[in-house]
Amino acid sequence: MSKRMRKFLGYYKPYKKIFFTDMACALIASVVTLMFPLLTRYIANDVLTADSVAFDIILQVGAVMIALVIVEYLCNYYIAYKGHVMGAYMEADMRDELFQHYQKLSFNFYDDQKVGQLMTRLTNDLFSLTELYHHGPEDIVISFIKIIGAFVILMTIHVPLTLIVFGMIPFMIVFSVYYNKQMKKAFKANRKKIGDINARIEDSLSGIRVVKSFANEEQEMNRFQHENRLWIDTKRNSYHKMGRFHSGIGAFISMLSVVIILGAAYFISDNQMNAGDLIAYLLYISNLTDPIKRLINFTETFQDGISGFERFMELLEINPDIEDKHDAIELGNVEGNVRFEDVSFRYNEKSDYVLRHVDLDVRAGEYIALVGQSGAGKTTLCSLIPRFYEINEGDIKIDGISIKDIKQKSLRDHIGVVQQDVYLFAGTIMDNIAYGNLSASEEDIIRAAKQANAHDFIMGLEDGYYTDIGSRGVKLSGGQKQRLSIARVFLKNPAILIFDEATSALDNESEQVVQESLEILAKNRTTFVIAHRLSTIKNAERIVVLGEHGIEETGNHESLLKKDGEYAKLYNMQFR
Known part of the structure; x- marks a missing residue:
């Protein structure tokens, strides 16, 4: 049994x-449905052909049939209710697992994914699996029991x-099998297009x-319609199959009826069958x-569901490139000493190095400013401290402990990040x-x-701290x-802070308050x-200038201006 099949079946375990x-x-x-034709044949051949019709026997057979109907109803109710609930539970388990996996990925x-595609794999792809998990085994059991039972009785x-x-069934x-393979390809293409x-x-x-x-609604509509037409093409292909x-x-099933009618007519005329046998047949x-038909529907459900499962597994089998060591430790009382030791980094094997041989020793409580041309690696350097990305060479230590030896949650609990592009969740300010x-x-x-100078404006809102700020805080400046x-971040109270161009997108008045x-x-x-506006970091204890070859200059504002190097060049460009 393949690893994926074991995984597939493993969701039944709970x-x-x-x-x-x-x-x-x-x-x-x-079994109940197989009983009805037998009882009908018994009435037609034995009861109704007797010298005198035994109504008491007919009533007894009728009572048995009613009892069988009740049993069938109860069984089908359980299948339709509890079976579907089981499928929903399994779908929820898979969605939990995939979402948890999303949280582990760096x-x-x-950087290489579209959010819409990831959402599709969490929703649409898994929905069809509910039907497969519920109806799949059930359809197989019902179909084989009925087919084998019908064969034996016939x-x-x-x-x-x-x-x-x-003899016609092998051809079916x-x-x-042939068209199932065609449909599987078509369903997979459909799922990809829905993701797009x-x-x-x-x-x-x-x-x-x-x-x-930019008044580009028409352009967006055209782009959407293009994707929608591509989806129609894939749908058309799948519907063709x-x-x-x-x-x-359907033609095979109709042909079965034709064969039965013609065959039965011949055998009845030859006195090899009677009317009761024909009715039962x-x-x-x-x-x-x-x-x-159930098996046919199952094959469709199977192809639809298994294509979703394969897309589910494609993501689940992506191993996180940043994982805790089995003996990773929790950080205790963090002083905040940060040391870069010969650190080099690139985003992937095909890209160039963004940082090369960076050595930087930052004392606890020190205020460090990172400047440099766009693309010099300022944000990247800071993203390496909480292990948002994994360094390729060298090491970063906090209070003398390698960040690779610290549990990621513990590490990030002690680091606060304030970014330029603030993300606020839908909900209240609180x-x-x-x-x-x-x-x-x-x-x-x-x-x-209050510490963040936010209390006054919050209290000025109609609902104060319970004001709904809309998606991504759209109702706020x-x-x-x-x-x-x-x-x-004040509430988090971390020992290490990273300000990633936190004021560069603000007006002067807002910048002053935020600063x-x-x-x-x-x-x-x-x-x-990290600052583009050099006026905001004049008072930094140390300014680190990053360039193509890593750290090019370090010093305070006055000493770097006297050097007349890269910092002075950047400063003069801004204030000329």
Whole structure:
């Protein structure tokens, strides 16, 4: 058994009781349906052909039939209710597992992914698996019981006609297998196109303000329609395969009826069959075509579900490139000493090195500013400290401990990041500040907001801390959003801070307020500041200038201006 198949079957394990009960109900329901033609044949051949019709026997057989109907109803109810619930539970388990896996993957993975595609694999791809997990085993059990049962019973009625009828079934199987392979390819293509459409929708709606500001609604509509037409093409292809498949199977089933009618007419005329046998035969052929249709539907469900499972596994089999060592430790009391030792980094094997042989020793509580041309690696260097990316060469140590020896959660618990592009979640202001420390009290949250100079503007809102800020904080200004992100870090209370161009997108007034908040936050903490506006880092204890070859200059503002090097060049360009 392949690894993927073991994985596929493993999701049944927590629900074995429901599964086996479901299979038992499917088995009982199948046997019940096989009983009705036998009882009908008994009435037609034995009861109605007797010298005197025994109404008491008919009533007894009728009572048995009613009892069988009740049993069938109860079994089918359990299958339809509990079986579907089991499938939903399994779908939820898989969605939990995949979402948890998403959380483990590093920035490197997300740099190359479209959010819409990832969403599709969490939703659409897994939905069809519910049907497969529930109906798959059940359809197989019901179909085989009915087919084998019908074959055995029909053989007792008339051997030659039964062999003729069942001789057609292998041709149906060959036909089904061929078109199943075609349908599998088509369904997989459909799923990819749905992912592309979701990615286009997510991209366009997330950037709706940019779209409208450039009046490019028509362009977005054209791009969406292009993806939609490609989806139609793949759908058309899959429906073409499905159409040939279903119409072919329908023709086979109709041909079975033709063969039975012609064959039975001949055998009755030759006195080898009687009317009761013909009635039973027709009823059993109806029983035979039902499981065949079930198997046909199963093959469709299987191809649809298994293509979703394969896409699910494609992501699940991507190993996180950053993982904790088995003996990784928790950080205790962090002073905040950070040391880069001959660090080199590139995003992948095909790209050039962004950082080369970086050596940097930052003392606890020191305020370090990182400057340089765009693309020099300032943000990258800071992203290496919390292990958002894994360094290729060298080492980074915090208080003398390699970050590779520290559990990622523990490491990141002691590092606060304030970014230029603030991300706020849909919800209230209280919820968003509390994200910095989920166990914080309301008093702690308000204190953090005051430290971030955010309390006054929050209280000016209609619902104060319980104001709903909309998706990504759309109802707030840039300065307000930035102060909420700072409050979030105040609440976290980390020993090491990273300010990634935190004020570069703000107006002068907002920048001044936010800068005050940042300076309060940075007090007595090891702080890395990435800044394009050099006016904001004049008072930094040390300025590190990054260039193509790594660290090119270090010093304070005055000493670097006297050197008349790269920093002086950047400074003069801004203030000329």
